[in-house]
Amino acid sequence: MTTISLSLLFFLPLIVGVVMLIAAGIAAVRRSRSMTFDEERYPGLAALRRVTLRTRYLGIAASVAVFFVVGSLGRYGWGLFVAPAAAGAVVIAAILFGQQLTYTRARTAGTAGIEHRQVRDYLPARTTTIAGAVLIILAVVGAWTTLVATPDEVGLDRTFTHACVVQLWDQQGDHEQTVVGTSSPFPGSYYTIGMAVAVLAVLMLAWVGLVATTRRPRNGADPELVRVDDALRRQTAEGIVAAFGLVVATSLAGLSYTAAVAVGNQACTTAYGLGSWGLAIVAFVALAVSLRFAVIVLVPGDGSSRRSS
Amino acid sequence: MTVALRLDPGDPTPPYEQLRRQLATAIEAGLLLPGARLPTVRQLAADLGVATGTVMRSYAELERDGLIVTRRGGGTTVGDSPRTLSEAERGRRLAEITATFVSQARLVGVDDDEIRGAVDSLLG
Numbered sequence: 001m002t003t004i005s006l007s008l009l010f011f012l013p014l015i016v017g018v019v020m021l022i023a024a025g026i027a028a029v030r031r032s033r034s035m036t037f038d039e040e041r042y043p044g045l046a047a048l049r050r051v052t053l054r055t056r057y058l059g060i061a062a063s064v065a066v067f068f069v070v071g072s073l074g075r076y077g078w079g080l081f082v083a084p085a086a087a088g089a090v091v092i093a094a095i096l097f098g099q100q101l102t103y104t105r106a107r108t109a110g111t112a113g114i115e116h117r118q119v120r121d122y123l124p125a126r127t128t129t130i131a132g133a134v135l136i137i138l139a140v141v142g143a144w145t146t147l148v149a150t151p152d153e154v155g156l157d158r159t160f161t162h163a164c165v166v167q168l169w170d171q172q173g174d175h176e177q178t179v180v181g182t183s184s185p186f187p188g189s190y191y192t193i194g195m196a197v198a199v200l201a202v203l204m205l206a207w208v209g210l211v212a213t214t215r216r217p218r219n220g221a222d223p224e225l226v227r228v229d230d231a232l233r234r235q236t237a238e239g240i241v242a243a244f245g246l247v248v249a250t251s252l253a254g255l256s257y258t259a260a261v262a263v264g265n266q267a268c269t270t271a272y273g274l275g276s277w278g279l280a281i282v283a284f285v286a287l288a289v290s291l292r293f294a295v296i297v298l299v300p301g302d303g304s305s306r307r308s309s
Numbered sequence: 310m311t312v313a314l315r316l317d318p319g320d321p322t323p324p325y326e327q328l329r330r331q332l333a334t335a336i337e338a339g340l341l342l343p344g345a346r347l348p349t350v351r352q353l354a355a356d357l358g359v360a361t362g363t364v365m366r367s368y369a370e371l372e373r374d375g376l377i378v379t380r381r382g383g384g385t386t387v388g389d390s391p392r393t394l395s396e397a398e399r400g401r402r403l404a405e406i407t408a409t410f411v412s413q414a415r416l417v418g419v420d421d422d423e424i425r426g427a428v429d430s431l432l433g
Contacts, residue, residue: 109358114312114335116346116384217355221313 016284024291031301035235037228044106045228052098052232053300056239059094060297063087074194076158076184080254081191085198088247089205091297095239096209103216106229113220119210122230122237127296131245134289138199138252141282142192145259149188157188160259164268183265187255195251206244213237231303238303242296249290256283312340316357324359329367334402336376336387337394347377347385 039046067087073079150161161182168177185191213236218229256279264276312335316324335341347353350368354361368385371377375392379385394402414424 107356107358110316110318112314112348112353112356114314114341114345114347116348117352215352215355217352217358219313220356221311223311 020288020291024295027292027295028299031295031299033302035228035231035302037224042106042225042228044102045225045232048099048102048106049232049235051102052095052236055094055098055101056091056297056300059091059097062094063090066090076156076190078191078194081187081195081251082198084247084250084254085195085202088243089198089202091243091246092202092205092209092240095236095243096212099213099216099236107217108219109217111219111221112217113222113226115220115226117214117220119214119237122214122233123210124234124238124241127238127241127245127293130289131241131248131293134245134248134252134286135199135203137282137286138248138255141252141256141259141279142187142196145187145255146189146192149186149190150182152182152184156190158186158190159184159188160186160262160265162263162268162272166268179268181265181268183262185258186262187258191258192255195255199248199251202244202247206240209240210237213240233303235300235303239297239300242293246290246293246297249286249293253283253286253290256280256286314353314357316359324357325363325366325370328357328359328364329370332367332371333374333376336371337392338399339393341387343387343389345387347387349384 035049037045064087067083070086071079071083073082146157148160149157150159151157152159159182161180164179164181165176166179168175187195213233216233218225220226260276260279260283263272263279314328314331316327320327322330332341332347341347347368348356350361350364354364357364368377368379372379375388377385378388411424414427419427
């Protein structure tokens with residue numbers, strides 16, 4: 001291999017990382033338009049927007065601490081497989097807390113419009129589709145690693161065992177021998193059960209949040225109020241879906257990366273090598289998708305229905 | 310046109326009847342067309358700030374009168390052939406509502422010009 005290609009291999013992850021960060025920065029700037037409306041006419045909606053944004057950022061700050069606390073739980077890095085879900089749950093709970101704290105100020109009891117609100121009216125189409133696809137991939141990869149994992153020396157399913165056929169030349173001549181090797185950590189049931197329970201819990205929390213966002217009352221007979229309130233609901237729903245997407249994407253990145261390293265550790269056959277590279281690519285794509293979700297969580301946007309992010 | 314529902318806490322008429330009457334008028338006046346979907350009981354109760362039983366009772370009476378239809382899993386919609394108001398009936402109802410409004414406005418001590426001004430500003 002030439003010096004140039006070796007340098008490329010060394011710098012490629014760095015270059016790709018920088019490109020991804022620049023793309024995330026551009027996306028953040030593009031999303032940073034704030035919602036405009038007559039705040040004096042709708043002080044309740046202004047308070048709702050202000051409080052939900054504050055609690056969202058408080059939640060993001062708290063989620064970082066929660067990630068590190070939960071990440072340190074358990075043996076052999078168990079907590080790191082649950083930490084993304086715990087952190088995501090904190091962000092979603094914070095968004096909901098802000099909404100539940102203030103929505104009564106934005107309502108006018110005794111007035112209503114004839115309208116039928118549904119969760120899908122506020123779901124961000126593209127973000128929801130991507131989060132759903134990542135969840136499916138996470139389920140597939142997690143199921144595979146759970147099935148192929150073997151117990152370690154203390155009986156925990158967190159090892160990848162692989163058999164390699166090697167050619168030997170000794171006094172008896174040329175013959176084949178099967179060598180069994182193990183590598184860990186590998187995302188077996190010791191890690192994936194906790195992860196699955198945590199991700200399902202966040203999925204349920206996200207659904208509860210979306211239903212609460214859809215159902216919170218309003219005076220649907222005031223078209224301007226409906227316009228602003230719809231934007232606020234879309235902004236909240238997008239934050240919830242993106243936080244869930246961040247949970248599944250970072251979980252998938254961690255799971256795939258761990259599996260890729262374990263499988264590739266003693267890749268004595270082409271199949272193991274390809275499998276390891278495949279898992280590494282999944283981990284890399286999941287990381288890129290995580291960045292996209294992180295931008296949406298960090299920069300709420302204007303809740304416009306035109307931007308089906 | 311957006312149909313606005315408004316419950317008056319000062320009105321001695323029970324809330325379910327106020328709601329029933331407003332929905333019936335909107336349907337009979339053609340503001341809500343056949344097949345138009347009504348809010349769920351839970352959503353409308355939350356928006357108005359009343360118990361779900363209040364909305365359920367209004368819907369039940371409207372259904373009994375043939376104005377709306379509730380299908381399991383399909384929600385509540387305006388019936389296919391609800392009775393509609395004739396021109397004469399619309400005029401009579403408008404006269405009733407206007408008379409009530411004017412008499413109540415006079416009770417708070419405003420003159421005719423102020424009443425006209427209030428109506429004009431409301432109509433834009």
